[in-house]
Amino acid sequence: MPKDMRTWIEELDAAGELIRIDKPVDPLTQMGALLYQSREKALFFENLPHGWRALGQAPANIRHAALAFGTSLDDLVPTVAERFGARREPELVPTGPVKEVRLGKGEFDLRELPVHIAGVRDGGPVIGSGLVVTKDPDTGRRNVSFHRLQVKGPNKTGILLYPRHSWRNYLKYQERNEPMPVAIFIGHYPLYYAAASTTAPYGMDEFEVAGGYLGEAVRLVPCETVPLEVPADAEIVLEGYIPPHYREEEGPFSEFQDVYIAGMGKNPVVEYTCLTRRQDAIFKNIQNGSETEGCVFHKVPMSAMIYRRLRDVGGGANIHNVMMLPGIFTVVVQMTQRFYGEAKNVLMAALSSEYQHPKIAIAVDQDVDIFNHSEILWALSTRVNPAEDVIVVPGTHNHAMDPSLPEIGAPGAPLWQRRGGKLLIDATIPPPAAAKERAIFERIRPVNGDKVRLADFARADYLDLVRSLPDVYFGSRLLG
Ligand SMILES: Cc1cc2nc3c(=O)[nH]c(=O)nc-3n(C[C@H](O)[C@H](O)[C@H](O)COP(=O)(O)O)c2cc1C
Ligand SMILES: [Mn+2]
Incomplete structure (x- = not known):
């Protein structure tokens, strides 16, 4: 049986990680608070308006992510990195459960889905769990990525396209003055979500990444109204087009850094032509914010891709683990230096990877538990000489959604960015070969x-x- 959201719900239940909520819950006024509070367990809402059920906070934390990858917390990031290398071609099948119900334009109303409002200042209900499939019109290569969708009408949402792959595809369609076809799937096994938030090289199909993460080929079915393919075993699929040269004001939104600013403004919209779903489809809600489900999907693949890169620094650095800190702009690298100064080389690489987020990079030794923020703060206090171990690189390109830096451009504009700096903090101890100097730091x-x-x-x-x-x-x- 292929892995899907139902097998995931069973896994969570069996592990004692799922809380079922059979009381009625209002997505607009109650669901966000429940999701935001549930940092330990996943929530399964069984009694939502219009007869809907929904899953949220699944994964609620990186312990749940380790469960989905079938590994332990310590081995999570190395495992994701290894599975990225075991990518598999998707398989095209004629039909699947997601086609059980087909509704054309005028036959569905997005406002009847149990989409929740995440924060008090949000501009409206936002589908946070939509994985967006697009194609490069030049090569036909597929891309899959997360994009939040503010519900704006029965068949219209906004879309935030941060300047990366789907934005690049959109700009190509816009240059041709053509609408970009999109297919958005909601509700699946969490490794599809992990694959969609992996920044692979442009042109690499994230369904291949999902196949590697899952250890089984993704089953795809053709869409009804757009020239795209979607997972056969998803819960819901929305098909539609993003018109060229058209923007609408939207937001604000609860963002991944736990603030509202950054992604609002004039963004493109999606106009929907079709909705397909399972007969008894289960919706998927994602609460954005720091250390919530959205953050777990960000930090695990990001840590894994940076881990892959760092292992090659200087002909093979001894990297044990990597983990992003809350807010996603700080990366902690757990390593054992082979040479004096090697940690600084590794930190430079950590700050300029395929990801734009890392602004601060911290290196610690293997005896520091990088999943425990107190231990990291302890290492900063006892293993850092500010005169030598702290370096600021001024004038760098930074993530466009970092609220602490001056913004250049705006969302929806080609050069949208923040100009700031990068910070390296070397909290490692001398290499094992320097036994005497290293011994001072024995715990x-x-x-x-x-x-x-x-x-x-x-x-x-x-x-x-x-x-x-x-x-x-x-x-x-x-x-x-
Ligand atoms: C929960 C969550 C929400 C996200 N929301 C957005 C979004 O609204 N817009 C966006 O451009 N990227 C968003 N991202 C980030 C991208 O999906 C992610 O960086 C992905 O790797 C981009 O795909 P690409 O590398 O193929 O461009 C989100 C990521 C997560 C985990
Ligand atoms: Mn991509």
């Missing part, structure tokens, strides 16, 4: 720490309490 280990276990001494209810706390306490993973 405390309690006497008999590997044999004497708290579980054998403390009351069970106290241990349950400790395990239920978020993993933010210094050294808390030592509890096992």
